[in-house]
Amino acid sequence: MLSLTVHAQTRYEIKFIQDLFNSDLLIEDCKNKASQFVIISDDTVSALYAQRLKNILEQLGSPVHVATFPPGEHYKTRETKAKLEEVMLNARCTRDTYVIALGGGIVTDVAGFVAATYCRGVPVIYIPTTLLAMVDASIGGKTGVNVPQGKNLIGAFKQPHCVYIDVDFLTTLPTVEFNNGMVELIKHALIRDADLFAELERQTLSLQDKNQLEHMIYRSCEIKRDIVEIDPEEKNMRQLLNFGHTVGHVIESVSHYDIRHGEAVALGMLIECYFSQQLGYLVPKALARIKAVLATYHLPLALPDTIKQVSWLDYFKMDKKSLNSQVYSVILEDIGRPYIAGGKYAHLITPDLLAEAQNYS
């Protein structure tokens, strides 16, 4: 079994296992650990997988509860968090309860945040069921919810106790969501690994070759792991992981979440590549290669008019990544090579360049 150890605030394992529910791994890892288990999931994933997970955990003899919420960014809220906490309070969950997040990045972000604050912190295990959550959201400890003022503005750092990555969950994932997850894998290649990007150019990933897919997910996790170990709380190097997200989060908010996270990040990466080009770093040939790989996964390459028409500045000002109301972005020198100067990983973008970029594409 492949596994990766992460040392970021705490130490935990990312375990790669196909057919998790037919293995003894969960039983072995959770034996004698918790007085109760709370599986947090969204309604879609719960209908597919929660009962099987519940049956497995019940073998351990502790009560197992399932708490769900509707899928989608509109439910990634403080209200949802409060409802999940009510379930746990009513079940008299104490500090020795384990939360198990079963779902995509929305579930891991919300369940992780619940676990961060319930009884001032209980352990959380992540079982990501989307590609995006496997390669990105379940690693690194960022948790949180959206508020009307912006995305992920309320949250906490909370490292998971363990992460199980089972590509078999992806067999039920709609293709559009698979493609959405590819964006974060492509992002990891762009900020850190030109060879991984070249591999992505050579072959289109799909479930047809699960071992190859698992290998690429592993490499992507390794890239994120290496960065968050150096800078767990995003004081410097972790800003690289925000490539595409500075603009992407604004696009998501402006679209009222009609545009999926990964798709918004794909557009965000293209705009941040435009910054990189205009500032004299990235050459047009590199941008063409990036667009070609995004196109393979049917990701958007042009901003919808509705997004162009709204002023972005107020959204940027509320973004966590802004400093003194100024916008900072990762800049690429080349594929796999971000521009780093004076120890800075994100660079000032002038309002003029921002306005120009909004009308580009």
Ligand SMILES: NC(=O)c1ccc[n+]([C@@H]2O[C@H](COP(=O)([O-])OP(=O)(O)OC[C@H]3O[C@@H](n4cnc5c(N)ncnc54)[C@H](O)[C@@H]3O)[C@@H](O)[C@H]2O)c1
């Ligand atoms: N914490 C982090 O570091 C981090 C990193 C990247 C993204 N995120 C967050 O992740 C979220 C996006 O995550 P996502 O793209 O996984 O979205 P998601 O959680 O909304 O899942 C996408 C959709 O797929 C469905 N689904 C999930 N797994 C399924 C399966 N196996 N079979 C069938 N349907 C399934 C869900 O019900 C949902 O409708 C965003 O809110 C983003 O902010 C967090």
